[in-house]
Amino acid sequence: MMIGETVRTAWRSLLANRMRTALTALGMIIGVGAVVAVLAIGEGARASVEGRIRSMGSNLLVIRPARSTSGAVRSGRAQTLVESDATAIKQIPGIAAVAAESEGGAQIRYRENNTSSSVTGVTPSYFAIRSLTISSGLGFTDEDGRERRRVAILGANVAETLFAGRSPLGERIQIRGIVFRVVGVLDAKGAGMSSPDDLVLVPLGTHQGVLFGGDYLSSISVQMQDESQAATVQSRIGQLLRLRHRLRDDAEDDFEVRSQTEMLETMSTITGTFTALLGSVAAVSLLVGGIGIMNIMLVSVRERTREIGVRMAVGARRIDVLLQFLVEAVVVSLFGGILGIAAGYGGAIAIAKVGGWQTIVPPYAVALSLGVSVGIGIVFGVGPARSASKLDPVEALRQE
Amino acid sequence: MTPGLATMARVLGIPHPAVEAGSADPVVIENLEKVYDAEHEDIAVRAVAGISFSVKSGESVAIIGPSGCGKSTLLHILGCLDRPTKGTYRLGGRNVAELDDDELARLRNQHIGFVFQSFNLLPRMSAVENVELPLLYAGTKRAREKAFAALERVGLADRATHMPNELSGGQKQRVAIARAIVTGPSIILCDEPTGALDSKTGREVLALLGRLHADGATLLMVTHDLKVARSLQRALHMKDGLIVADGPSAIVVDAFARTADEEEGAPTS
Ligand SMILES: Nc1ncnc2c1ncn2[C@@H]1O[C@H](COP(=O)(O)OP(=O)(O)OP(=O)(O)O)[C@@H](O)[C@H]1O
Ligand SMILES: [Mg+2]
Numbered sequence: 001m002m003i004g005e006t007v008r009t010a011w012r013s014l015l016a017n018r019m020r021t022a023l024t025a026l027g028m029i030i031g032v033g034a035v036v037a038v039l040a041i042g043e044g045a046r047a048s049v050e051g052r053i054r055s056m057g058s059n060l061l062v063i064r065p066a067r068s069t070s071g072a073v074r075s076g077r078a079q080t081l082v083e084s085d086a087t088a089i090k091q092i093p094g095i096a097a098v099a100a101e102s103e104g105g106a107q108i109r110y111r112e113n114n115t116s117s118s119v120t121g122v123t124p125s126y127f128a129i130r131s132l133t134i135s136s137g138l139g140f141t142d143e144d145g146r147e148r149r150r151v152a153i154l155g156a157n158v159a160e161t162l163f164a165g166r167s168p169l170g171e172r173i174q175i176r177g178i179v180f181r182v183v184g185v186l187d188a189k190g191a192g193m194s195s196p197d198d199l200v201l202v203p204l205g206t207h208q209g210v211l212f213g214g215d216y217l218s219s220i221s222v223q224m225q226d227e228s229q230a231a232t233v234q235s236r237i238g239q240l241l242r243l244r245h246r247l248r249d250d251a252e253d254d255f256e257v258r259s260q261t262e263m264l265e266t267m268s269t270i271t272g273t274f275t276a277l278l279g280s281v282a283a284v285s286l287l288v289g290g291i292g293i294m295n296i297m298l299v300s301v302r303e304r305t306r307e308i309g310v311r312m313a314v315g316a317r318r319i320d321v322l323l324q325f326l327v328e329a330v331v332v333s334l335f336g337g338i339l340g341i342a343a344g345y346g347g348a349i350a351i352a353k354v355g356g357w358q359t360i361v362p363p364y365a366v367a368l369s370l371g372v373s374v375g376i377g378i379v380f381g382v383g384p385a386r387s388a389s390k391l392d393p394v395e396a397l398r399q400e
Numbered sequence: 401m402t403p404g405l406a407t408m409a410r411v412l413g414i415p416h417p418a419v420e421a422g423s424a425d426p427v428v429i430e431n432l433e434k435v436y437d438a439e440h441e442d443i444a445v446r447a448v449a450g451i452s453f454s455v456k457s458g459e460s461v462a463i464i465g466p467s468g469c470g471k472s473t474l475l476h477i478l479g480c481l482d483r484p485t486k487g488t489y490r491l492g493g494r495n496v497a498e499l500d501d502d503e504l505a506r507l508r509n510q511h512i513g514f515v516f517q518s519f520n521l522l523p524r525m526s527a528v529e530n531v532e533l534p535l536l537y538a539g540t541k542r543a544r545e546k547a548f549a550a551l552e553r554v555g556l557a558d559r560a561t562h563m564p565n566e567l568s569g570g571q572k573q574r575v576a577i578a579r580a581i582v583t584g585p586s587i588i589l590c591d592e593p594t595g596a597l598d599s600k601t602g603r604e605v606l607a608l609l610g611r612l613h614a615d616g617a618t619l620l621m622v623t624h625d626l627k628v629a630r631s632l633q634r635a636l637h638m639k640d641g642l643i644v645a646d647g648p649s650a651i652v653v654d655a656f657a658r659t660a661d662e663e664e665g666a667p668t669s
Contacts, residue, residue, distance in 0.1 A: 005536055016524050310520045313481055314579060315509020315537040317502045393508075394482040397520070 003327075006320075010328035013300075014335075021332060024296045027289030028336025028376070029343050032369045034282035036344020039365040041351060042275025044358035049267045053260060055131060055189060059096070060260045061222040061234060063089075063241070066253055079216035080254040083204065085244060086123070086220045092236045094229045095222055099126040102207050103218040108200055109174040110162040117158050119175055119200045120218075121207020129223045132196055137169050137184030145205035152180040156188035157197040175200065176211055230259050286372065289336065290380040297329050297384035308388055309396030322389035329381020330374055337373025341366055424493070426586045426618055427455040427478065432487035434473050434641075447473040449641030450487065455587070460619040462629035462649055464656055465638035471622040472591055474638070478620060479514045479589045480504045492586055509538050513580030513588040517595040519572040521564040527551060527575045528560040534583050550582040551575070554608055570601030574608060581612060588612065590621040594628070606631070629653045 014021040065080045086100040102121040107114060124140045127133070134153065144151055152173065159168050159182075168182040180202065189196050208214060224233050234257050241255050258266075301308070308321055316324075348359040434448040447470040455461055463471050476482040477489060480496060489496045492511055499507065508514070521530045528547045535543035551557050554574040564572055573593060580588055590609065594602030606628055613619045621632065629635050635652035637645035645652045 002536070002539070012524060306520070307522055310522060311533070311537075312505065313479070313508060313514050313520070314534040315505055315583075317505040317537070319502075320505075320537060392482075394476045397481065397516075 003323075006323055006327045007331065009324060010331045013304075013328060014332060017300075020296060021335075024292050024332050025336035025339065027292035028286070028333050028373060029289075029340040031282070031286035031289040032337045032340025032373060033343030033347055034285050035279060035372075036341055036361060036365050036369055037347035037351065037359075038278040038282045039275060039368075040344065040348035040359040040361040041357060042271055042278065043360040043362040043365075044348075044352070045274070046268055046271040047360055048358045049271060050264055052189075052195065053263050053267060059224040059227045059230075060129065061224065061230065061237070061257055062263065063220040063222065063237065063255055063257050064218065065216075066256050079214070080245060081217040081220060082215045083123075083217060085241060086217070088240060088244060089220065089222060089237055092233060092240065094225050094233050094236075096225045097125045097129050097223040099123050099129045099221045100204055100217050101126065101219045101221065102204060102212070102216065104207070104212045106176045106200075106211065107174075108158065108162065110168075110171065113162045113164075115158060115161045117155075117198060117200050119202060119207065119211065121204040121211070122201050123204050126201070126221070129221045130196070132189075133187045134184040135187045136167065137182070139184060140201075140203045145203035148206045148209045149203060150178065150180045150206060150210065151183045151203065153184040153186060153201040154182060155186050155195070155197040155199040155201075157195075158200055159185045175202070178210060234259065286376060290333070290376040293329055293333055293377065294380035294383060296332075297325060297381055298387075300328070301325060301384045301388040304388075305391060305396045305399040308391050309393055309399065312391070312393040313397060318389040321391075322385045325385035325388045326378065326381045329385065330377030333373045333377035333380075334370070337369050337376075340373070341369050344369070425454040425456050426492055427620075428488075428490040429453055429478075430488045432474070432477065432489060433485045434470070434477060434482070435485045438485055446641050448477070448484070451638075451641070451643045452487075453636060453643060453646055455618060455620065457586070457618055458613075458616055459634060460613045460632040461621070462632040462635040462653070463620065463622045463638060464624070464626065464629050464635055464653065466660075469638045470641040471638055473641075475589050475591050475620065475622050478587070479512050480507050481514070505537075509534055510583055511586045513577075513583070513585040515573070515576055515580050515588065515590040515593045517592040519564070519569075519576045519596070521572055521575060521579075523564050526561045526563055527556060527567065527571075527578075530564070530575055531578045531582050534579060538583060540583075547578075547582060550578040553581070553612075554578040568601065569597050570604050573597060573601075573605050577605070577608060577612075581617070587618045587620060590619070590623075592622055592624065594623070594625065626653050626657055 063081065083100050086098050089095065090098040100123050104119050105116060106119045107116050108119075122140070123145060124142060127139050135156075137153070139153070140151065143149070152175065154162070154168055162168065162173065163171070168185060171182050172179050173182060174180070186196055186199075186201075202211065222233070222237065224230060237257050238253065242253065245254055247254065311321060311324075344365070345361055348361050351357055352359045430452045431450050432448055432452070433446065433450050436445040436447055437443050449470070451474070463474065465471055473482070477484050480491070484497070491507060496504070496507070521527075522533070525533070528544065528551060531550050532543045532547035535546055540546065548557065548560060551560050554577055556571060556574050556578065559567060559571060559575075564575070567575065573596075577593075588609070593609065594605055597605060602625075609619060609621070610631070619632070621628070623629050630649050630653045632649050634647065635645075635649035635656075636643050637652050637656045645655060
């Protein structure tokens with residue numbers, strides 16, 4: 001029998017049991033929908049992290065203190081970088097700009113409004129290197145840092161939280177109980193991990209001298225003149241810092257220099273792992289959907305034993321019967337799969353709307369879902385279909 | 401046993417399995433046996449207990465006998481729906497025992513038309529789709545057209561698109577007959593084709609089968625209706641899985657009617 005005819009026959013017998021078919025397909029709809037939605041979340045996270053890293057500016061190298069390990073236990077980052085390291089690095093040829101940063105979390109208050117935020121001490125070059133623009137007000141000057149002026153620039157979200165739409169410029173806020181004057185607000189960059197929208201920026205000198213104390217930096221950002229020099233510049237920085245930190249030849253680096261590409265790789269590994277994890281949880285529901293299909297096919301074979309007998313009596317071969325039921329299983333699961341993709345799309349949009357996460361349904365998720373649907377139909381349909389094809393014609397006809 | 405009948409058949413020059421079994425005949429059966437539950441001695445049933453006969457091309461043969469004597473079992477084996485336990489069955493010269501499942505399916509499709517007492521139409525398919533089914537399995541071109549032609553032969557062209565539940569019993573059986581003949585089989589096997597019909601529609605169906613036979617079809621029919629059996633050329637009388645008489649239907653059926661009268665309880669209609 002032609003495959004077109006077989007598909008038609010399958011579709012008709014599925015239509016004959018609409019409710020049952022719909023419920024069976026529902027298992028697949030939920031499974032495929034969940035997988036598609038999870039992949040969309042993963043892809044969205046990847047894209048937003050990537051966008052964030054890219055938006056940090058091009059030709060960027062970031063230097064951080066090395067993760068110190070004592071035994072097998074990670075114990076945070078050592079305090080090894082200081083501002084004079086940044087100044088020294090600036091002398092290396094091929095470097096366009098250097099920014100020193102120091103991070104710390106703090107309570108921010110404006111009148112009765114409270115928020116906790118990451119407060120970063122930065123040098124004036126920070127804004128250009130990280131491609132941050134100030135929507136209103138001014139940036140910092142070198143004097144601000146040198147004189148430890150109590151001025152702050154707010155990320156867009158922080159400004160919104162504290163000032164609810166009013167202009168914060170010139171207003172006084174408290175950071176760790178110390179009064180600061182708001183001199184600027186950053187342009188919004190959009191949601192994402194460690195978005196500058198959630199930052200409060202203060203001059204580096206103020207950060208170290210007034211807010212948190214200590215000379216240490218959390219990172220140094222370096223902008224190269226040309227990305228092609230990355231390797232050379234990276235190794236020059238390494239040599240320089242080893243020298244400055246008086247490391248012996250056999251000592252490990254107490255810092256790490258990472259390029260944007262490396263950061264992208266790390267982040268995509270993380271989001272990839274996270275997606276795979278959630279995806280495999282979602283895939284369990286696909287398994288359940290497949291079992292539902294198998295169950296219904298077993299019932300169907302039993303109910304239609306006589307039909308099978310009749311078909312055999314008029315010349316159906318075993319392979320014809322097998323294909324008939326297999327195609328039926330595949331049609332249900334593919335039907336469910338296609339609706340599941342639609343449901344996944346819908347779910348992704350809903351998650352983006354409600355949860356505020358970026359979601360992108362990657363094209364491969366659609367192809368994958370279709371393939372998996374067909375696969376599930378085959379895997380879970382082949383057992384019942386084989387048992388149908390193994391029936392003895394005369395026994396099958398005897399069934400009431 | 402009624403050995404007299406076999407003798408009579410021989411005297412009258414009518415083919416009898418013991419006398420001759422032409423290998424060119426479409427159906428040749430030798431020492432055929434079917435034992436159900438053969439592996440358990442105590443409950444084993446010899447439904448067909450060793451029979452031989454052959455059917456000539458274009459012949460019409462009635463199979464009669466009391467309930468449970470093995471008529472259906474024999475017909476199922478002839479229809480390649482069941483395999484014999486012992487003995488040989490040649491259909492169109494081929495030993496069926498040597499064929500695999502696919503080849504048997506092909507025989508059922510191409511060489512055998514089976515008509516059931518209970519019609520066995522597929523309920524979700526229209527009349528013409530039911531008739532088309534064997535052609536689809538055969539991969540025949542212009543199947544729909546040929547299915548229409550077969551329906552026309554059974555006088556149901558105007559009911560082609562009706563579903564089985566929209567047809568009367570007689571019409572259903574005619575659709576089933578159209579399905580049986582649509583591939584042009586060499587034998588048509590009917591297991592009590594009028595058993596589920598009232599006498600009027602039964603007569604219509606029999607008239608149709610009679611026309612098909614007149615057109616050259618080879619017909620084997622299990623029936624309880626002795627009038628019907630008499631109307632065919634030849635009759636096989638079965639008892640306890642054996643053929644006890646084989647000859648011209650008039651003679652065999654009359655003899656069967658007499659024994660049935662004597663024994664009582666067996667069908668007499
Ligand atoms: N699947 C089976 N398993 C065991 N015994 C069976 C089976 N099918 C039939 N039989 C037995 O085989 C014998 C012959 O059955 P069969 O159906 O051939 O009779 P029949 O001549 O067609 O009877 P009827 O006129 O009532 O239809 C009976 O004794 C029946 O009980
Ligand atoms: Mg019977």
